[in-house]
Amino acid sequence: MADAVDPKESEHRSGRRRPSRRRVPVWWPLPACALVGLAAGGAYGVLKAPExxxxxxxxxxxxxxxxxxxxxxxxxxxxxxxxxxxxxxxxxxxxxxxxxxxxxxxxxxxxxxxxxxxxxxxxxxxxxxxxxxxxxxxxxxxxxxxxxxxxxxxxxxxxQAVAPTEPASPSAAISGAVGLCAGGLLGGLWLLARPGGRTRRRPEEPEAQPAVEGYASLPAQGEHADAKEKESVR
CATH class of the missing domain: 3.30.70 (Alpha-Beta Plaits)
Incomplete structure (x- = not known):
């Protein structure tokens, strides 16, 4: 019979490796919301007519x-x-x-x-x-x-009032900064309030055994006294 070939060894020989899955970081909503807020605030400042x-x-x-x-x-x-x-x-x-x-x-x-x-x-x-x-x-x-x-x-x-030289409405840069801060705040709040935000215990971690099991392995008080009597008779 032909010897069984290990799949890992065959992959190593062929030079092919399985592509590793990259997990998306859990804090991705924070920069995403900040960028969306920056874009929305900048667009508002550019499109709105000055006042x-x-x-x-x-x-x-x-x-x-x-x-x-x-x-x-x-x-x-x-x-x-x-x-x-x-x-x-x-x-x-x-x-x-x-x-x-x-x-x-x-x-x-x-x-x-x-x-x-x-x-x-x-x-x-x-x-x-x-x-x-x-x-x-x-x-x-x-x-x-x-x-x-x-x-x-x-x-x-x-x-009397005089015609102003500069608008009183915020510029595109200020609107973008406000949108960036608002988006980052919303992203942080979403991270705090998301359903899976609490850490869960991994299945590999052993559970803490109750202290009662430790006491069960100890000899009873009567058994300890009988053992002492047998040793004195010997």
Missing amino acids: YAATSFVVAVPDDTTEPATALGFAQAYGRIATSGSTLAYAQPRAGVGARQLRTQVRAETSPESPMIAITGTSKSPSGAADIANAVADALSLSSNQATKNTGVKLLLFS
Whole structure:
């Protein structure tokens, strides 16, 4: 009979080896999500049209019979009505934007320590942002000054908005960095929350035997005494 040939020896002789399977690392979602976030953020920054912002300032000035604290309180109140429908109706002709769209392109901010109101207009063009801010500031001053005799406070235009030179929206590099961080965060959270994230015990590892089996191999107390008696008799 011919001797049996070992398959490993035959493979070694023939020079062929079985291709080894490469396992994908378990942390692959982290770089994958980071790259996807980087691409999405960069594309958003490139495709989105730049947005410009311009700010005008209006200050509340008290008359001779009104305390400064009263002017501060009216500045807070006028800041709330700066984006109301009545104020935007006055500003609509000069801004050149519809009232509904104008509401989404203007915001007003006040300070609890200063009787000043900051009105910011946003637009896709620098001149459009400045026109919106100035139009709303003038409309707020005109509508509020009609009640100056009753309130004792007058609104004055402190500083007009100027057309900005740089957009206020983030650039493509900043959008890509934000997307990279967000994607990496999602990938890390997926690694922590994935179903097979907990380590499992390998089958090759021997299980810990209970301590009761060790005590079972020890001789009983009576057997130990009998063994001592037999040795004394001998």
